Amino acid sequence: MTRRVAVTGIGVVAPGGIGAPAFWDLLADGRTATRGITFFDPTGLRSRIAAECDFDPVAAGLDEEQVARCDRYIQFALVAGEEAVRDSGIDLAGENPWRVAVSLGTAVGGTTRLENDYVLVSHRGERWDVDHHRAQPHLERAFTPSTLASTVAERFGARGPVQTVSTGCTSGLDAVGYALHTVEEGRADVCIAGASDSPISPITMACFDAIRATSPNNDDPAHASRPFDNDRDGFVMGEGSAVLVLEELEHARARGAHVYCELTGYATFGNAYHMTGLTSEGLEMAQAIETALDHARLDGSAIDYVNAHGSGTRQNDRHETAAVKRALGHHAYDTPMSSIKSMVGHSLGAIGAIEVVACVLALAHQVVPPTANYETPDPECDLDYVPRAARERKLNSVLSVGSGFGGFQSAVILTRQRERTR
Amino acid sequence: MSDRITVEELSELMKRTAGIAVSPQELAERPDIAFEELGIDSLGLLGIVGELENRHGMPMPPDAEHCKTPRKFLDLVNNTLLAGA
Amino acid sequence: MSEPPKRRAAVTGIGVVAPNGTSTESFWKSTEEGLSVLDRITREGCGHLPLKVAGEVRSFDPSAAVEERYLVQTDRYTHFAMAAADAALEDARLGRADTEGAPFSAGVVTAAGSGGGEFGQGELQKLWSKGSRYVGPWQSIAWFYAASTGQISIRRGFKGPCSVVAADEAGGLDALAHAARAVERGTDVIVAGATEAPLAPYSMVCQLGYRELSPVDDPARAYRPFTEGACGFVPAEGGAMLTVEEAGAARERGVPVRATLAGHAATFTGASRWELSREGLAEAIRGALAEAGCAPEEVDVVFADALGVPEADRAEALAIADALGGHGRRVPVTAPKTGTGRAYCAAPVLDAVAAVLAMEHGLIPPTPNVFDICHDLDLVTGCARAAQVGTALVLSRGLMGSNSALVLRHGAVGAP
Numbered sequence: 001m002t003r004r005v006a007v008t009g010i011g012v013v014a015p016g017g018i019g020a021p022a023f024w025d026l027l028a029d030g031r032t033a034t035r036g037i038t039f040f041d042p043t044g045l046r047s048r049i050a051a052e053c054d055f056d057p058v059a060a061g062l063d064e065e066q067v068a069r070c071d072r073y074i075q076f077a078l079v080a081g082e083e084a085v086r087d088s089g090i091d092l093a094g095e096n097p098w099r100v101a102v103s104l105g106t107a108v109g110g111t112t113r114l115e116n117d118y119v120l121v122s123h124r125g126e127r128w129d130v131d132h133h134r135a136q137p138h139l140e141r142a143f144t145p146s147t148l149a150s151t152v153a154e155r156f157g158a159r160g161p162v163q164t165v166s167t168g169c170t171s172g173l174d175a176v177g178y179a180l181h182t183v184e185e186g187r188a189d190v191c192i193a194g195a196s197d198s199p200i201s202p203i204t205m206a207c208f209d210a211i212r213a214t215s216p217n218n219d220d221p222a223h224a225s226r227p228f229d230n231d232r233d234g235f236v237m238g239e240g241s242a243v244l245v246l247e248e249l250e251h252a253r254a255r256g257a258h259v260y261c262e263l264t265g266y267a268t269f270g271n272a273y274h275m276t277g278l279t280s281e282g283l284e285m286a287q288a289i290e291t292a293l294d295h296a297r298l299d300g301s302a303i304d305y306v307n308a309h310g311s312g313t314r315q316n317d318r319h320e321t322a323a324v325k326r327a328l329g330h331h332a333y334d335t336p337m338s339s340i341k342s343m344v345g346h347s348l349g350a351i352g353a354i355e356v357v358a359c360v361l362a363l364a365h366q367v368v369p370p371t372a373n374y375e376t377p378d379p380e381c382d383l384d385y386v387p388r389a390a391r392e393r394k395l396n397s398v399l400s401v402g403s404g405f406g407g408f409q410s411a412v413i414l415t416r417q418r419e420r421t422r
Numbered sequence: 423m424s425d426r427i428t429v430e431e432l433s434e435l436m437k438r439t440a441g442i443a444v445s446p447q448e449l450a451e452r453p454d455i456a457f458e459e460l461g462i463d464s465l466g467l468l469g470i471v472g473e474l475e476n477r478h479g480m481p482m483p484p485d486a487e488h489c490k491t492p493r494k495f496l497d498l499v500n501n502t503l504l505a506g507a
Numbered sequence: 508m509s510e511p512p513k514r515r516a517a518v519t520g521i522g523v524v525a526p527n528g529t530s531t532e533s534f535w536k537s538t539e540e541g542l543s544v545l546d547r548i549t550r551e552g553c554g555h556l557p558l559k560v561a562g563e564v565r566s567f568d569p570s571a572a573v574e575e576r577y578l579v580q581t582d583r584y585t586h587f588a589m590a591a592a593d594a595a596l597e598d599a600r601l602g603r604a605d606t607e608g609a610p611f612s613a614g615v616v617t618a619a620g621s622g623g624g625e626f627g628q629g630e631l632q633k634l635w636s637k638g639s640r641y642v643g644p645w646q647s648i649a650w651f652y653a654a655s656t657g658q659i660s661i662r663r664g665f666k667g668p669c670s671v672v673a674a675d676e677a678g679g680l681d682a683l684a685h686a687a688r689a690v691e692r693g694t695d696v697i698v699a700g701a702t703e704a705p706l707a708p709y710s711m712v713c714q715l716g717y718r719e720l721s722p723v724d725d726p727a728r729a730y731r732p733f734t735e736g737a738c739g740f741v742p743a744e745g746g747a748m749l750t751v752e753e754a755g756a757a758r759e760r761g762v763p764v765r766a767t768l769a770g771h772a773a774t775f776t777g778a779s780r781w782e783l784s785r786e787g788l789a790e791a792i793r794g795a796l797a798e799a800g801c802a803p804e805e806v807d808v809v810f811a812d813a814l815g816v817p818e819a820d821r822a823e824a825l826a827i828a829d830a831l832g833g834h835g836r837r838v839p840v841t842a843p844k845t846g847t848g849r850a851y852c853a854a855p856v857l858d859a860v861a862a863v864l865a866m867e868h869g870l871i872p873p874t875p876n877v878f879d880i881c882h883d884l885d886l887v888t889g890c891a892r893a894a895q896v897g898t899a900l901v902l903s904r905g906l907m908g909s910n911s912a913l914v915l916r917h918g919a920v921g922a923p
Contacts, residue, residue, distance in 0.1 A: 125633070130552070130628075140715070142713065150907035158775060165671065206634050468644045
């Protein structure tokens with residue numbers, strides 16, 4: 001008997017709104033949360049814009065100790081996790097803790113904190129032989145990103161497999177995918193899954209500057225993230241977190257839980273081509289989509305919406321358009337495909353999980369979120385990108401895809417009413 | 423600092439910023455060989471452009487990072503430096 | 508309709524870059540002899556720090572192991588990983604031609620504790636001393652935790668599942684389990700393991716906050732788990748990669764199966780909650796044995812986590828007894844990592860390598876620097892012990908609270 005995996009709770013910390021309702025309002029309205037960087041003085045950077053979260057950890061419910069011990073990205077995950085667990089109605093204290101797992105993704109983990117302390121111990125970059133006396137408490141918690149899953153697991157009393165996934169910009173999708181495997185294959189009955197990143201710091205902005213991946217449209221930050229638009233000029237950095245409660249379906253039904261949808265398919269592949277470059281054919285992403293469809297036992301024609309990676313770089317949006325056409329065939333032209341990065345930016349490892357939650361909400365509301373800022377078509381991107389305004393649509397199965405540095409290509413499928421098409 | 427980039431300087435830049443060793447002689451003899459064939463990918467060329475911008479304290483044209491060969495790259499960069507001098 | 512035969516994950520190749528040897532042969536020789544290579548840290552800019560002893564990889568010449576461009580474009584941890592992956596694939600006689608025709612059937616899984624810290628420190632220094640425009644293009648791909656998986660996938664043309672667990676120590680075993688499960692789901696071969704390079708100045712400053720770190724400056728006394736002198740652990744760099752291959756695919760290629768990844772389980776009991784790790788580790792052992800279909804009495808050797816913190820050592824000794832019953836006091840236990848230090852995620856991968864080699868040589872390597880055991884364990888000390896080893900249990904716990912257990916069986920299991 002195949003174990004099926006249900007989504008029973010969601011939580012989000014995203015630019016433009018803390019909590020799933022505020023997040024969905026932003027998406028449904030097609031508003032953008034991108035702006036000039038306020039966290040530090042970005043003078044000298046090529047890209048000086050970002051989608052920042054207006055996040056007050058205490059107002060969001062964290063206690064003093066949590067605030068002191070946890071980096072911002074972990075604070076996000078704790079808050080999103082609380083919301084997801086509350087939303088699911090699960091009584092974790094009543095669960096067998098060995099059967100509760102955690103799978104969380106992050107691309108850059110504690111980098112922001114690492115940079116802050118680096119500045120202190122190196123005397124602003126003067127010394128290679130850094131001065132350890134200047135390091136602040138809890139620095140070791142920033143050193144390894146496994147702190148993320150560990151902290152969330154401690155908070156919720158999980159004692160099953162606890163893992164932090166770090167596959168660059170596909171971390172969020174992969175963390176959800178690993179969680180699917182963990183529950184489906186019987187290693188846990190419940191998995192707290194998702195991702196978090198808070199990369200808006202000088203070193204992370206500078207490293208994407210160096211490869212011209214981020215948008216230099218500093219004069220018009222609100223319209224800078226322009227996925228699939230012919231005038232797109234790079235992605236806009238974001239931050240945030242999303243967490244889902246995933247549960248074995250019978251386990252969820254037995255406790256009368258509200259089931260948003262099922263997580264039905266996942267796959268990931270490498271392009272073995274380039275750490276940052278993408279081919280124009282999209283072969284490997286297409287392979288990920290096809291394999292995820294196999295996993296979900298669905299035909300491509302069953303996909304009602306594609307939540308795109310849609311970062312807004314020249315190459316990504318063409319690559320992805322080609323991949324979706326390759327995998328879904330002519331059906332791609334009849335399938336809306338949008339990028340919420342137009343509104344909430346690209347939060348590196350977190351965004352995959354945020355996009356999965358956007359898919360859960362799209363299924364719940366039967367509404368496709370739009371691609372904000374889409375004005376001018378690119379002849380090489382010729383699909384229906386749901387320009388500017390959300391759209392009502394009957395949705396049963398939806399696909400979310402992502403690409404990441406390292407050449408990784410991942411795909412996740414969510415289904416509302418399971419009916420095998422093959 | 424010289425306001426012209428020579429094959430010697432390009433060779434040194436390739437080695438230092440991308441770890442690709444190609445002698446100045448080879449660059450001079452085969453200026454139309456593709457960067458890609460030499461092992462300089464898009465990131466490698468961006469690194470070279472960034473380093474030149476820092477050395478000369480002036481921006482290079484956006485096309486510099488898309489040049490396919492040493493000859494095209496040197497022509498473009500040297501024209502820019504000449505115009506800026 | 509009959510069920511298709513179960514796909515089994517086998518080890519067909521080993522690649523090692525360890526403080527006590529940068530080839531499988533030299534690693535085994537040092538391990539079997541119980542050589543300790545713990546020593547004063549010599550890496551540049553580290554001498555003034557209060558952490559004095561580690562296991563450094565000194566006989567590794569990166570320029571001989573990887574192409575020159577990678578010396579500029581990637582961190583030391585990735586150099587280790589690429590070299591170990593090459594060795595593991597060569598050992599498995601898996602050349603380009605073997606995967607070219609089916610690139611999606613070959614993947615990469617690594618575990619990473621701290622990524623490219625030395626490279627990152629260099630770029631941070633450029634940024635803060637000279638300005639953001641001095642940050643080069645490689646920072647975006649060299650520092651992050653997925654660098655090694657990505658580079659190996661590209662260098663070898665592997666398009667199969669590519670995964671990275673950013674983990675504490677136990678994640679090294681989780682990476683091997685990830686590979687095994689990918690093979691069971693349908694991928695033919697995964698090169699899997701972990702390497703670490705945490706001995707750079709800023710990375711070391713970050714580690715100073717670990718209260719489990721040994722404060723002792725004498726390399727012979729700094730890391731002595733299971734003794735009255737236990738005073739914490741000593742860090743290390745290096746690691747290993749394994750070629751994990753579907754047993755049937757290996758048979759078809761005519762490559763011997765060296766060991767089978769038979770069972771794995773992972774649990775979590777909280778960061779530095781060592782007393783609780785007793786229960787967590789025991790639960791992981793039970794899960795791994797159950798998956799392997801292995802009775803406790805079948806375990807011929809245990810490779811212990813051996814953290815070197817009294818409370819943690821006690822918890823581990825009790826966990827072994829809890830999970831293996833009376834056999835727990837009789838089974839030989841060893842911890843060769845006391846001679847090399849703990850290379851974070853890579854530590855248990857090196858133990859898995861030592862376990863495979865122990866099974867092949869019929870020899871259980873000893874626990875260097877450790878005498879006078881103060882726990883009820885048959886810890887192998889002094890010199891290696893001859894033994895028939897058909898089943899090895901490898902244990903690992905992480906500083907962030909993970910517990911992991913892996914069961915390895917000698918050769919192929921359940922072959923038709």
